[in-house]
Amino acid sequence: MIKIQDLRKSYGKVEVLKGISTTIQKGEIIAIIGPSGSGKSTFLRCINLLETPTSGHIWVNEAEVTNPKVNIMKVREQVGMVFQQFNLFPHMTVLENITYAPIMVKGTSKKDAELHGRELLKKVGLSEKEGEHPVRLSGGQKQRVAIARALAMSPEMMLFDEPTSALDPEMVKEVLEVIKSLALTGMTMAIVTHEMGFAREVADRVLFLDDGQLVEDAPPAEFFSSPKSKRAQDFLEKIL
């Protein structure tokens, strides 16, 4: 569970998150959408403290990550993150990318980590690539490895920041399929996306952000068919 209370973030004088409150229940799948620059990434990155909130409170399960006394490293082990630019470790093989953190952070034995890693590679359909370096992979393959890498820590929840935005169109589907199959396992997920069809199909709730504010929070059927706010109506009109 993730609970967010009056989250604010400023860069210098510019406030990019203007007091956001919401709760993501265990097993819930949240799609976060909104115009470019509306604060979606910043919102997501505050949850695992890649950005430090200016004020407000965030709890991940029992731990308040905004409390400086809480060990954020422990919290990050439970929260997987997938980035638009993949951010795989280029000097490691695919399997090493996946097993590094479990071995070095959790103290898993190499053997167990590799076993689990191979299982995950199979799940994302890349078993035959375990010995390759990331440069040899297509964008879609890289992103699937990145998802496997995050899952290798056995996180309780996953954050996705536009996981398909850097991909060629023909590769979007393979990555979305992997995320969908993950959704079926009951994983708690927050996904920033521009893929409206995907959001409508997979999400339990849509959060619509505009100008640093949480403007709408509704189930996808409701949000896409009858958005309440003018801003959401304008946004949907533009992209659909």
Next chain:
Amino acid sequence: MNLDFTQIVSSIPYILQGIGVTLKIVGVAALIGFTIGILLALCKIGRFKGLKWFADIYTSIFRGTPLILQLLLIYYGTPQLFDIKVTAYTAAVLAFGFNSGAYISEIIRAGILAVDKGQLEASMALGIPYKKMMKDIVLPQALKNILPALMNEFITLTKESAIVTVIGVTDIMRRAYIVGGNTYRYFESLIFAGVIYYLMVIVLTLIGKAVERRMRRSD
């Protein structure tokens, strides 16, 4: 023109023995320099203001004064301050190590900063502690960026090491100078020393290129 290389032939083995002396100074100094360089670079990019200051001042002083002055200060100056005797070899190794540490720290700092920020974010998101992230994720990638510059520094060190002659270390340079004095064949023996330095630099260059090619292949 009065040139006769045969006059120094019997002294060639003596001069060649200087290669070992030079290599020992350069090798140990490079190790010291590399270690200091990494530590200073980590201070420079780290969060602690005090360490950052120290590293910046260190770099500024060692880059801002002549190497030969640093060498003479360590050799003649330290015994005056503390009651210890510094051998010429130790003084040479320390002066070159401290000095190249300043240059190498700048090379490494730039190399670390050139590593994609996404790598840090991915590491943090996985809960990888700072030290491990630096050691296993950032530095290996930074090393690739800095290898050419590092090799340059190593080559410079090899050539500049000739100034240890002034404190009496019998390196290639000093030996050539001595042979020149004994045989009155300065030109021949100095040219010979020059050829040795040049060949050493060429070999280092080739090694550097080979290592670079190898690293590039690994990704």
